[in-house]
Amino acid sequence: VQLGRPVVVADLLATFVFALQGGATAAGAGLDVFGILVVAFVAALGGGVVRDVLIGDVPPAAFRSTVYPVVAFGGGAVATLLFSLVREIPPLVLGSLDAAGLALFAVVGAAKANDHGMNLLLAALLGALSAVGGGVMRDLLLGQVPLVLNSQVYAVAALAGAAVTATLLSLRAPRAAALAGGAVICLALRLLALWNGWQLPRIV
Amino acid sequence: VQLGRPVVVADLLATFVFALQGGATAAGAGLDVFGILVVAFVAALGGGVVRDVLIGDVPPAAFRSTVYPVVAFGGGAVATLLFSLVREIPPLVLGSLDAAGLALFAVVGAAKANDHGMNLLLAALLGALSAVGGGVMRDLLLGQVPLVLNSQVYAVAALAGAAVTATLLSLRAPRAAALAGGAVICLALRLLALWNGWQLPRIV
Amino acid sequence: VQLGRPVVVADLLATFVFALQGGATAAGAGLDVFGILVVAFVAALGGGVVRDVLIGDVPPAAFRSTVYPVVAFGGGAVATLLFSLVREIPPLVLGSLDAAGLALFAVVGAAKANDHGMNLLLAALLGALSAVGGGVMRDLLLGQVPLVLNSQVYAVAALAGAAVTATLLSLRAPRAAALAGGAVICLALRLLALWNGWQLPRIV
Numbered sequence: 001v002q003l004g005r006p007v008v009v010a011d012l013l014a015t016f017v018f019a020l021q022g023g024a025t026a027a028g029a030g031l032d033v034f035g036i037l038v039v040a041f042v043a044a045l046g047g048g049v050v051r052d053v054l055i056g057d058v059p060p061a062a063f064r065s066t067v068y069p070v071v072a073f074g075g076g077a078v079a080t081l082l083f084s085l086v087r088e089i090p091p092l093v094l095g096s097l098d099a100a101g102l103a104l105f106a107v108v109g110a111a112k113a114n115d116h117g118m119n120l121l122l123a124a125l126l127g128a129l130s131a132v133g134g135g136v137m138r139d140l141l142l143g144q145v146p147l148v149l150n151s152q153v154y155a156v157a158a159l160a161g162a163a164v165t166a167t168l169l170s171l172r173a174p175r176a177a178a179l180a181g182g183a184v185i186c187l188a189l190r191l192l193a194l195w196n197g198w199q200l201p202r203i204v
Numbered sequence: 205v206q207l208g209r210p211v212v213v214a215d216l217l218a219t220f221v222f223a224l225q226g227g228a229t230a231a232g233a234g235l236d237v238f239g240i241l242v243v244a245f246v247a248a249l250g251g252g253v254v255r256d257v258l259i260g261d262v263p264p265a266a267f268r269s270t271v272y273p274v275v276a277f278g279g280g281a282v283a284t285l286l287f288s289l290v291r292e293i294p295p296l297v298l299g300s301l302d303a304a305g306l307a308l309f310a311v312v313g314a315a316k317a318n319d320h321g322m323n324l325l326l327a328a329l330l331g332a333l334s335a336v337g338g339g340v341m342r343d344l345l346l347g348q349v350p351l352v353l354n355s356q357v358y359a360v361a362a363l364a365g366a367a368v369t370a371t372l373l374s375l376r377a378p379r380a381a382a383l384a385g386g387a388v389i390c391l392a393l394r395l396l397a398l399w400n401g402w403q404l405p406r407i408v
Numbered sequence: 409v410q411l412g413r414p415v416v417v418a419d420l421l422a423t424f425v426f427a428l429q430g431g432a433t434a435a436g437a438g439l440d441v442f443g444i445l446v447v448a449f450v451a452a453l454g455g456g457v458v459r460d461v462l463i464g465d466v467p468p469a470a471f472r473s474t475v476y477p478v479v480a481f482g483g484g485a486v487a488t489l490l491f492s493l494v495r496e497i498p499p500l501v502l503g504s505l506d507a508a509g510l511a512l513f514a515v516v517g518a519a520k521a522n523d524h525g526m527n528l529l530l531a532a533l534l535g536a537l538s539a540v541g542g543g544v545m546r547d548l549l550l551g552q553v554p555l556v557l558n559s560q561v562y563a564v565a566a567l568a569g570a571a572v573t574a575t576l577l578s579l580r581a582p583r584a585a586a587l588a589g590g591a592v593i594c595l596a597l598r599l600l601a602l603w604n605g606w607q608l609p610r611i612v
Binding site for chain 1: 461462463464524526527529530533534544548551552553554557558563564567607608609610611612
Binding site for chain 2: 053055
């Protein structure tokens, strides 16, 4: 995907936030420093790697540059070194940063899938997978049922944002508008859910 | 793989059954409606996606059409909306439907691997993986040791059916005969095991 | 990767040791004989398969030959048939064999990634992934937090060895020297950690 410079900067920031969060979760679960770095790496880059494998763009983009792995390990290192500080970040603040990362990963992932000729449905699904895949792997590595399958309108927000971007792109909207439109929808949905404690219904 | 129309219809039915089952399991585990749809999707399509990634056929076939994702989500939606009904389906009935899906996925997967030049051993393994991979991922997402590694002659039946199909194809048997032969073996083995409660031996 | 005959023999031995260990772990966890074979297979070949998928070398090398699957299943079969004997192998002996396998998989994986044009950082990471990926999948299948994320300098040793090999290769050292140098470093680190009970620090 050709991304403008602001999107690249935002993408790296999102990578850092996901790595920070993943690393802090792993540290809290009692892993050693290396395990923390691994979980940070997987949480930050895992979703995009699976997306790239599925669309046949290998080696995955995160593995063709040096900056993404370095930023991911950097987030894990900060989580390790400043754990007592990171743990003090209020959940709503961290959750809001995370929501921004979620929105960005979802729309960039949808745009990339669209560029590779995926239809609208698949572009939306792959965008959502890019955004939540790392979190799913983080939780599996820590022996937990993935939170994103079970929390406040998290993956749904990613899917909604990715679907908006994919739809706008398929309608030949300008690329910046398609990315921005999807990101706003995802961010708004997730923040509203987070602040209001919205939950999707359960069956049992 | 070129599949005749009856095989395509059967393949879609099997996708639906696996999605229904995966969705019902997720609902019973307390996931929200979105998590239920995700687990249904993964249970129905995950095995074939991994097979296609391993043989280098990307994007995976399930991602190149719209009908497979729609059927998988449809199965999850039915499991959500009609959960109290689905839960009432007697285990032997659901297990028998599942056995039919297992047989079909195993032989179609083996035929596809064979078409991509895999040798007999690998075609059999990839056929079995196509059939049980979705169930393994379903259980991992729900935080459980995969049932298929530990239940009545389930994966073994898939492997036996896939091996028969791969062997018949490598002997240049007609395609329909190879598919039917493997499917009958898998179905018979699994149904006999299910009805009689057969278990493979354990060491401890 | 072009490997000399001694490296191929060592690689097959390492595959066997990983399969034996994986199979014994699965047997101890109460899986049936088929589940034991599956876990042995995944433990022995999973890391290399993921590496190959990520560098775009599909079908994975382990799936293009017959000998690797056969050796992996052979290790699982021995673990099943001789479980009471395998269980008696002193942990230090099995751990030392395992360390040799770890070293070999790490440096061969790093060399393969280097041959596919990966930069130094990625070659080191993919080498480490080749070495520990199978163990991670083994533990996930058994419902456990991956041991390698949390034990004595295990993945760190793999990463160090892979980094040494990747560095030597990028400095155009002779291939045999690059492989041997990395393997010695990994083996020495892991054995020292194992014998002395070294642990990486934890945060909580």
